[in-house]
Amino acid sequence: DIALVDHVMQRLVRDGDYVLRVNSLPFVWAVNDSPIFNAACYPTDYVSINRGLIRGLNGSEDELAAVLGHEMTHGIRQHSAHNYAKAAAQYYGLSFLNMDAGRMDWNKLNALAGYSIAKNITLPTEYEADEGGFHIMTSAGFNPGGGAAAMARMGYYLTYVTQDLREYQNPKDKDLPQDDFSDHPATERREAKLAEMLTAYSAGHVTVTDRRTVCIDGTPLLTATQTDEDYDNSPENAYLAAGALARAFHDYDMAADWGLALTRGGGVSMRGDARINAALLPLVEKAKAGAQLIALVGDAYAGEAASGAREKLRSAEQARAAEREAGRAAVEAADVKAIDKIRENSDAYSDYGDGTRALMLMARVFGAAHDDKPALSYVIRARAYAVLGDADRAHADADRGVADAPTDVLTWVNRADVRRMLGERAGALADALKAIEVDAKSPYGYLIAAEIYDEMGNGDAAEDYYKKLYAVEPKAVARIPDSYLEKIDARAYKERKKEEKKAREAEEE
Template sequence: MRKTAAAMLSVLVIAAAVLLPPARAEAIDAWGIAAQALGVLGAYHSALGAVLALGNDVHAQVQSKRQDVAENGRARNARDIELVDSIMERLVKDGDYVLRVNSLPFTWAVTDSPVFNAACYPTDYVSINRGLIRGLNGNVDELAAVLGHEMTHGIRQHSAHNYAKAAAQFYGLSFLNMNFGLMDWNKLNALVGYSIAKNVTLPTEYEADEGGFRIMTSAGFNPGGGAAAMARMGYYLTYVTQELQEYQDPTQKDLPQDDFSDHPATERREAKLAEFMTDYSAGHVTVIDRKTICIDGTPLLTVTWTNEDYDNSPENAYLTAGALARAFHDYDRAEDWNLALTRDGGATLGGDSRVNELLVHFLAKERAGAQLISLVHEAYAREAETGAREKLRAEEKARADARAAERSEVENADAKAIKKMRENSDAYSDYGDSQRALALMKRVFTSEHDDSRAQSFVIRARAYAVQGDAAQARADADRGVTDDPKDVYTWLNRSDVRRMLGDRTGALSDALKAIEVDAKNPYGYLIAAELYDEMGEKAQAQEYFKKLYAVEKDALGRIPDEYLEAVDKRAYEKRMMEKKKAREAHEKELREQLDKKSRPTDGSTD
């Protein structure tokens, strides 16, 4: 469910097809072959580095979101937005994962697109279409599985690595074709597309399915949500969708789709996610024929429809089985389930009532409460022989150890990486996003390789000021200045913090101190000039705008019109002329639009 990488790869292939000649190239010597091999490697590293850098740029992340919303519109249904926000916030906060040192915190938006899709951009921006929410009937656990899938693409930086591998494959095959003339270029493009889909994108989709399962279950969602989402998706894309591009022909379901698509066949994904659910239950819970739930192979109950519009039995089966899987996973003894028979022949159990809702419903409907209690006790009794629980815990420990190693790698990142985190935090504060700014600073403060703890304190102070925590902002800002009074940026940032908190006098004092520490840094002059202007001291503002311009000619754009004429008259006249031209062009455009609207629709001029 990723549209960004596919679009990028399409551009790459099309561009390369245009740039590379269709004629056969002359044979080359061994040195030429070696150079071409290095070229392929260079293409890989160049593409990888470019996309990874993009993914670690807050401004690019913000633009990703803005462009997506501009293209697809912002969702208008407040409940859809609230639903996605609640799921994503829970996945981000409670999910068990580790962001890489050069990754940004996740951000997301719900768009107004009717297409059944979600996507994770290289910048860790997750786009969720309203079509996906409608298609999954707003089911919390199914959405959590899909969004966890998208988060895994971001965590594993799939877009960057897939793009780089695709570039290398294309150039490698192109070089071979130029050398040996193996096929025409149209066939080559088709071969490249096939190779990328099968060898690059497809494996990462399977990885994202598993990663999404791990994230959503660790955040407390129903382990059957992933398989249920695939069951629903298969039905929706075949019988409901009005979008031709996403329609799935039911007669093609038995074909080996993995060989022709960059996404696994829906049925295979459903089966694989059901396996994850079974493994999560220590092997106890399975679903047969997409409707009968078994414990250790013995049928417990068979689910039925609960939707008037279509047969949603498969979804019900997986979500009901998922509740059992969570209980088997979370409880080491049958007694911990707190099972109790009900008067209607069903049973109740401990845990999350939302996750257990369908299970409780079908236990009562099928009067299967006593059967459940019996099967649960028998299942735990057999674990001593099978070692199923020890195996489950060993596998989980192995995954936990792997995440601990990833976390250690982040904490031991070099000073350059930590500095970039600090810069990204500062950028989030510029955008008014204190939550993500503070999240990054938390990572910075866990590192032993921070090359300027004083700067980290003042950058975190800015984030606290944006959040509205004045006391913590002042404390951090003061600490930064105290720790390194010779660093101009500690004074500049404390000045900004004081300014945000309404202390103009203190902010001005710090700006002037920054100029004293480093007279060549333009920001002290800029802040002082703006503060004098805000305080109504026009003469002083004029003076410091002049000083700013003397230190940094490129700061011209930061000088307001009322001060620019005295600073640089020619620059002022040029700006006024540009504004006049822009105004006249805008007025002309408005007149043309009005004239067009006033014309008769039949084209007559009478």
């Protein structure tokens, strides 16, 4: 389950067409053990995927991509943050940044966060998320039929399989005149809308009638049948077969580009993604519809000049591309305050050992036009490289930051941290002492120097710098180990021990 989700999410995040807003965080995801058929995107762009969803979709990459693209769109458009009290988002803050899933109780975390964070979503935004998810997953190379197929399976699962009343979908609800009976539109309505998106993606050529018959320009090509022993999955098979056709019509501007050739069994061979085409070609051969497919594809392209279908398709794609470009321009035009926040979030990712996402955020900073602290940006990016073990880039950025702003204590402090992460203790200590020289009132140089001296076994020097740290910033007492605090401030040490005892007693109760 985890490997499948990682594979799909990595493709969506890497290859999908989308732009994160200035104040958005990079996507983080994890699989939890809940049996509920659900996934959710929280205000921090943390996507939680229940095992129940993965199993319910029978491990289908394309169907899972559609659902996860849907959840990503909630994050990209900030639906969760807009529909949930701001206090909740502030309360959780960066708490989801801990990448060590082994130390996180994801079920408890989900319960704590509350189902409403990601699901207190208005119905128009659900449809918007379906559409956004469709474009993300198709641009990442998944089957365009995955969304409608996922809704077909979801409708069956929620109506006939689940024993959880929170999930159950009454089949009579589909007849209600308004989308007001649940947090989500009826799955059949969403299925129909996603099928319309598939048709539009194919330049209007591919449709699925009666949820089983795949047509090209209204002419039936084949009818999907059940292949699952437990339930009638013919709608899924139809949508995925139609998706393979839609992908080809979308990607190829002329019939010859398909590379269609008849096979002995009455089917065809064709160019394209073999995994996606596997949903179509066996059905074509079973129906012995190869010759008909070749003829229908030829006729479809011949009629495009009169219909203008391909021009409409490209025009719609150009409009979406322009929207993404406007989003990128907004990121580049981020003001100083926004850039400071992005840098801060990047540093937090590095603190949690996630250099990859830290670099994603720093790419936004370096792409912005209004960075008033470029030297600081270099040393913050250097920390991310150091986390990833890229010593050459870490050194280059850290040295650049110090050279550009030698009077900024933070450049020295961060280079000290970079060198320390790379195992260069002597260089780190030299930078920490230089930071103190540059700004004797800043606590960071004292802290790093004290910790390094302690690591080197020089207790006297460590005590001296912890004492200086305490004098400069009394609130830093929490960073001073017991063995040193007892010597520096016996009263503070006794108070700490007293509080620790109270905490232990409270836990025992």
